[in-house]
Amino acid sequence: MIRDRHLLQGFALGICVACRALQSAHPSAAPDPALAAGIATADSLIENAVGQLIPGAVFLVSRDGQVVHQRAFGYAQLNDYEGHRLAQPRPMRITTIFDLASVTKVMATTMAMMLLVDRGRVDLDAPVYHYLSDFRGPHLDSITVRQLLQHSSGLVQWQPLYYHAANTAQTYAVIRDMPLGWGVGEARHYSDLGFMLLGDIVERVSGQRLDAFLQENLYRPLGLRSTTFNPRSRGFTEFAATEQGNVYERHMVYDSTFGYRYRGDPTAWNGWRRYVLNGEVDDGNSFYANGGVAGHAGLFSTASDVQVLLDLLNNGGIYGGRQYIRPLTIGLFLTLDRYEN
Numbered sequence: 584m585i586r587d588r589h590l591l592q593g594f595a596l597g598i599c600v601a602c603r604a605l606q607s608a609h610p611s612a613a614p615d616p617a618l619a620a621g622i623a624t625a626d627s628l629i630e631n632a633v634g635q636l637i638p639g640a641v642f643l644v645s646r647d648g649q650v651v652h653q654r655a656f657g658y659a660q661l662n663d664y665e666g667h668r669l670a671q672p673r674p675m676r677i678t679t680i681f682d683l684a685s686v687t688k689v690m691a692t693t694m695a696m697m698l699l700v701d702r703g704r705v706d707l708d709a710p711v712y713h714y715l716s717d718f719r720g721p722h723l724d725s726i727t728v729r730q731l732l733q734h735s736s737g738l739v740q741w742q743p744l745y746y747h748a749a750n751t752a753q754t755y756a757v758i759r760d761m762p763l764g765w766g767v768g769e770a771r772h773y774s775d776l777g778f779m780l781l782g783d784i785v786e787r788v789s790g791q792r793l794d795a796f797l798q799e800n801l802y803r804p805l806g807l808r809s810t811t812f813n814p815r816s817r818g819f820t821e822f823a824a825t826e827q828g829n830v831y832e833r834h835m836v837y838d839s840t841f842g843y844r845y846r847g848d849p850t851a852w853n854g855w856r857r858y859v860l861n862g863e864v865d866d867g868n869s870f871y872a873n874g875g876v877a878g879h880a881g882l883f884s885t886a887s888d889v890q891v892l893l894d895l896l897n898n899g900g901i902y903g904g905r906q907y908i909r910p911l912t913i914g915l916f917l918t919l920d921r922y923e924n
Contacts, residue, residue: 658675659674683880683882693732696728698907707915722763750873758780794881804907805903
């Protein structure tokens with residue numbers, strides 16, 4: 584979801600992984616006073632925010648692949664659906680599972696594309712129709728996979744696709760037939776729709792749904808125990824609550840001045856959830872239109888699992904002595920593209 588907000592239930596998940604330029608000290612070396620001071624400052628800021636800006640948080644700091652600090656703050660759920668404080672708020676734990684929201688784009692879809700590019704299954708500069716054969720049209724023909732990743736395809740940023748679609752196939756058709764918002768390659772315009780299409784490409788190329796492909800080829804081999812789509816269906820129960828229904832997204836639909844103008848009839852659909860969201864993806868296009876599995880949103884994880892995925896990127900595609908993605912491919916995806924338009 585494209586949005587900046589404090590969720591009414593809310594959560595925060597903080598992870599700090601030192602970049603390569605700062606990874607000079609070996610984990611066994613003497614403690615770094617500057618790092619210790621930074622951690623203490625961050626701890627204090629988070630602690631002061633709990634109960635004011637956020638109900639709770641998990642803060643994890645990793646250096647050279649080693650966790651040097653991990654702490655849970657506050658509560659995983661503080662209020663009920665009516666906004667009243669719970670008599671016994673659920674405490675936050677370091678094992679609490681979070682809705683990663685748009686971080687799905689990175690930790691799921693982009694990493695799936697890395698794997699497919701690394702294996703020679705996807706060419707970033709090929710037109711999208713090379714993989715989605717009916718994605719054709721005077722403007723659609725020129726959109727490349729790279730442009731979907733760069734948010735330069737011209738696709739609109741967001742629309743409530745669930746007003747017109749109830750499953751992934753219908754959602755794809757709505758996106759394909761929707762007029763572009765800008766010229767192809769004209770500029771960067773962050774688009775949820777582009778990453779939904781990338782998820783469709785992963786499925787067409789691999790023959791597996793996005794969640795199954797990632798589970799088999801990345802998450803399970805890495806030993807990630809809590810990184811998944813639709814976590815309730817896999818038996819997980821410990822979540823950070825996100826929102827009281829879809830208050831924010833309903834506002835996006837009904838308020839034409841809010842920045843995400845919906846040109847249809849807002850009253851034509853009324854399937855809004857009216858309960859505290861726990862373990863269900865908050866994003867409406869993922870939940871209502873894609874069954875919780877989509878390229879733009881739907882992934883759940885813990886701070887420690889996300890750390891593993893970040894370590895994989897920092898280490899050139901290697902984790903636990905195994906090469907999952909070649910350094911060349913990691914570099915291709917992490918190199919600034921100097922987009923000039």
